[in-house]
Amino acid sequence: MNAAATSIRFFNTLTRRKETFTPIEPDKVRMYTCGPTVYDYAHIGNYRAFLFEDLLKRWLEHRGYTVTHVMNLTDVDDKTIKGSQKQQIPLEQYTARYTKAFFEDITALNIKPANHYPKATSHIPEMTSLIKTLINKGYAYKVPDNSIYYAIKKFKNYGKLSKIKPQALKTGARVKTDEYEKEEAQDFALWKAWTPEDGDVFWETELGKGRPGWHIECSAMSMKYLGETFDIHCGGVDNIFPHHENEIAQSEAASDKPFVRYWLHNEHLLVEGRKMAKKFGNFYTLRDLLKRGYDPIVIRFLLLSTHYRAQFNFTFEGLDAAGAAVERLRNFVRRLQDANGKGSGGRIAELVRGVQAGFGEAMDDDLNVSVALAALFDFVREVNALLDADVVSRKEADEVAGLMQGFDGVLGVIGEVKTEEALPKEAEALIKQREAARKAGNWARADALRLKLREMGVVVEDTPQGVRWRLEKKS
Ligand SMILES: [Zn+2]
Numbered sequence: 001m002n003a004a005a006t007s008i009r010f011f012n013t014l015t016r017r018k019e020t021f022t023p024i025e026p027d028k029v030r031m032y033t034c035g036p037t038v039y040d041y042a043h044i045g046n047y048r049a050f051l052f053e054d055l056l057k058r059w060l061e062h063r064g065y066t067v068t069h070v071m072n073l074t075d076v077d078d079k080t081i082k083g084s085q086k087q088q089i090p091l092e093q094y095t096a097r098y099t100k101a102f103f104e105d106i107t108a109l110n111i112k113p114a115n116h117y118p119k120a121t122s123h124i125p126e127m128t129s130l131i132k133t134l135i136n137k138g139y140a141y142k143v144p145d146n147s148i149y150y151a152i153k154k155f156k157n158y159g160k161l162s163k164i165k166p167q168a169l170k171t172g173a174r175v176k177t178d179e180y181e182k183e184e185a186q187d188f189a190l191w192k193a194w195t196p197e198d199g200d201v202f203w204e205t206e207l208g209k210g211r212p213g214w215h216i217e218c219s220a221m222s223m224k225y226l227g228e229t230f231d232i233h234c235g236g237v238d239n240i241f242p243h244h245e246n247e248i249a250q251s252e253a254a255s256d257k258p259f260v261r262y263w264l265h266n267e268h269l270l271v272e273g274r275k276m277a278k279k280f281g282n283f284y285t286l287r288d289l290l291k292r293g294y295d296p297i298v299i300r301f302l303l304l305s306t307h308y309r310a311q312f313n314f315t316f317e318g319l320d321a322a323g324a325a326v327e328r329l330r331n332f333v334r335r336l337q338d339a340n341g342k343g344s345g346g347r348i349a350e351l352v353r354g355v356q357a358g359f360g361e362a363m364d365d366d367l368n369v370s371v372a373l374a375a376l377f378d379f380v381r382e383v384n385a386l387l388d389a390d391v392v393s394r395k396e397a398d399e400v401a402g403l404m405q406g407f408d409g410v411l412g413v414i415g416e417v418k419t420e421e422a423l424p425k426e427a428e429a430l431i432k433q434r435e436a437a438r439k440a441g442n443w444a445r446a447d448a449l450r451l452k453l454r455e456m457g458v459v460v461e462d463t464p465q466g467v468r469w470r471l472e473k474k475s
Contacts, residue, residue: 047303055411093470190212191216237267269314299322332384
């Protein structure tokens with residue numbers, strides 16, 4: 001498909017409105033997404049962001065764009081240093097454990113890998129050079145302890161992303177921690193001079209002995225891999241201030257060019273109706289859910305099925321419903337393999353056109369995935385009815401299967417659907433007994449056998465083609 005022929009619109013946090021997406025280079029998209037801080041196992045709120053970004057990338061690719069995606073790994077900051085000291089192991093060893101876990105998690109969630117995963121600790125020279133530019137241009141200054149700060153009053157557009165008013169800023173006051181509230185907006189640390197609390201974490205550079213602040217890491221690494229101006233930058237809404245506001249200030253002051261054209265931010269995740277927090281007992285890493293036996297693909301489906309700009313309430317009932325929805329899609333694809341009817345007389349072609357338009361228009365409209373999924377499940381229901389009536393021809397079924405494969409390139413939840421599954425011997429016997437009971441009109445016995453099979457993890461369905469069975473996913 002020709003990317004230029006489509007019209008994708010995104011809600012741009014910078015302008016607070018939906019805009020038609022036009023990349024700098026035709027058919028190519030350069031995109032940066034703030035990656036994990038590898039100080040702990042990532043929680044499901046983190047994965048909501050990473051799954052939204054995966055959906056975004058897959059949709060752009062579906063529409064014909066070639067996407068260059070960079071996701072950084074924050075492996076030195078206040079949190080990683082604190083964590084490694086608590087466990088009394090070197091920073092590198094500490095972050096390596098969580099970096100490995102992160103890659104295992106995204107593989108389990110079927111998240112497409114980025115083109116580059118730059119580590120902050122491998123880009124100290126790029127950061128020091130950026131800070132030097134900022135000093136030379138008068139945007140940064142050194143304080144008596146040798147740390148270097150960004151002077152926000154020097155950058156006239158400070159606040160343009162988060163919409164904070166410059167007059168409210170306490171200019172001249174300084175904040176050294178990486179994270180702080182809007183009300184505390186002030187000069188922030190670009191370079192943190194070594195203090196005994198940093199232990200053995202420091203670099204000897206032209207700027208002195210110390211380490212970078214968190215914000216400069218993303219400015220330096222994004223511009224290195226994507227250029228001074230690129231198309232899309234994503235993150236959670238909590239990154240708007242101070243992280244992304246500071247990235248803009250650093251990058252644009254250094255380059256005198258616009259940094260990013262489209263800023264996309266996903267909303268928070270709630271768990272059982274409230275903010276996820278260890279103190280509320282509703283804090284889940286992906287690993288916590290996998291330990292409980294949940295299928296990562298079902299978690300994937302649940303976390304991406306709500307529009308990214310809507311608050312999402314995670315519940316275990318929602319997870320069960322997501323499991324049923326994924327099964328419905330897989331069963332549908334499985335059923336298509338058996339179709340051999342005389343043809344629907346154009347009805348299938350009409351439904352295919354309808355779902356392509358419905359799904360496509362919804363996704364083009366700022367990734368409105370819930371509307372797109374509604375169109376998809378309507379389509380599945382209608383084609384299932386035609387399969388029940390045994391009118392779908394082999395050719396039509398192949399066309400629908402190809403279409404489903406295309407949708408799954410975006411959703412990433414159906415995968416390879418196997419028809420040849422091994423049925424336990426005793427289940428085979430029970431299915432035969434149940435068939436006999438049905439033929440004899442003994443519905444009570446047939447139902448009892450169905451339940452017994454269900455307990456063995458075998459789901460039976462009666463279709464016009466006869467009895468179908470499938471193994472229930474263990475979850
Ligand atoms: Zn970042």
